[in-house]
Amino acid sequence: MESVTLFAGTANEPLAAAVARELGVPLAGRTVQRFPDGEIAVRLEQSVRGREVFILQPTSPAVSDHLVELLVFADACRRASAARITAIVPYLGYARADRRQGRRAPVTASLVAMLMETAGVTHVVTLDLHSPQLEGFFRIPIDNLTAVPVLCAALRPRVAEDAVVVSPDLGATRLAAEYGQRLGLPAAVCHKQRTSGTAVRVARVVGDVRDRPCVIVDDMITTGGTIAEAMAALTAAGARPEFTVAATHAVLVEGARERLAAAGVRELFATDTVAQPAGGDPAMHVVSVAPSIADVIRRLVADESLHALPSLAYA
Numbered sequence: 001m002e003s004v005t006l007f008a009g010t011a012n013e014p015l016a017a018a019v020a021r022e023l024g025v026p027l028a029g030r031t032v033q034r035f036p037d038g039e040i041a042v043r044l045e046q047s048v049r050g051r052e053v054f055i056l057q058p059t060s061p062a063v064s065d066h067l068v069e070l071l072v073f074a075d076a077c078r079r080a081s082a083a084r085i086t087a088i089v090p091y092l093g094y095a096r097a098d099r100r101q102g103r104r105a106p107v108t109a110s111l112v113a114m115l116m117e118t119a120g121v122t123h124v125v126t127l128d129l130h131s132p133q134l135e136g137f138f139r140i141p142i143d144n145l146t147a148v149p150v151l152c153a154a155l156r157p158r159v160a161e162d163a164v165v166v167s168p169d170l171g172a173t174r175l176a177a178e179y180g181q182r183l184g185l186p187a188a189v190c191h192k193q194r195t196s197g198t199a200v201r202v203a204r205v206v207g208d209v210r211d212r213p214c215v216i217v218d219d220m221i222t223t224g225g226t227i228a229e230a231m232a233a234l235t236a237a238g239a240r241p242e243f244t245v246a247a248t249h250a251v252l253v254e255g256a257r258e259r260l261a262a263a264g265v266r267e268l269f270a271t272d273t274v275a276q277p278a279g280g281d282p283a284m285h286v287v288s289v290a291p292s293i294a295d296v297i298r299r300l301v302a303d304e305s306l307h308a309l310p311s312l313a314y315a
């Protein structure tokens with residue numbers, strides 16, 4: 001792996017360190033400073049001329065700061081004559097802004113894709129994009145992988161045989177089908193309406209949930225509102241009040257975990273695409289995607305297909 005130069009942004013240094021350990025390479029030297037006015041300054045502490053460079057930086061909260069940091073990293077690598085610049089963005093923020101929400105509104109996800117390309121990124125690797133069609137905003141290659149296989153491996157021993165996989169909204173239906181297929185469980189779906197950035201309402205549940213424990217799955221949890229609403233609707237529809245939740249990206253803004261605990265979530269499974277503080281309620285099982293990301297890097301360096309990657313490819 002001598003040919004790999006892996007930079008860690010500041011958004012998730014533990015994940016970058018774990019990936020570097022898996023690869024058996026040191027993280028590349030860099031300095032990231034934040035000036036008193038909020039500006040970000042990045043300096044590469046080693047040459048990248050002609051190198052295959054990877055920058056690991058989820059654009060998790062603070063989303064805009066981490067995005068700009070990623071862009072600045074890419075710009076530094078491009079100006080220092082890196083051969084290829086792959087942005088590994090395990091969680092891509094602004095992904096929900098994938099269409100105009102009414103008149104005079106932006107499509108910020110499209111803007112983010114353009115900014116990355118302009119900054120010099122030549123390839124993007126991400127996990128469980130909010131919607132797969134986001135790939136269309138990128139003109140550079142993008143590999144959208146999934147954490148469902150590694151999450152299912154963790155869930156399998158803890159899920160009852162009569163459980164049902166539930167998508168908390170129509171958007172996560174494909175994800176729920178993937179979980180259902182891998183866990184050998186049926187799937188149900190909630191019909192959610194978002195009433196504001198922080199409030200949602202579940203109008204109805206489609207599928208047989210009566211007297212069954214539920215495994216609610218989503219690409220991301222931010223405030224916990226979607227999950228809490230789904231649980232209330234599932235309880236009203238007769239589901240057994242035993243709720244397990246699995247999400248690729250536990251963004252979990254302040255108050256979200258308390259909200260999930262208060263709603264009665266028994267166990268929460270998520271990956272480490274977003275750095276997590278230790279402890280807290282509900283019990284959280286964090287599954288690392290570091291070994292899978294290391295595999296991805298090995299394959300990209302060798303120009304091998306990612307499709308054959310068992311741990312991160314869609315079934």
Ligand code: R5P
Pocket residue numbers: 096130168169171172198200218219220221222223224225226227
């Ligand atoms: C939305 O469509 C997403 O898939 C998630 O359901 C949503 O972003 C979760 O946000 P929150 O936890 O704030 O309800």
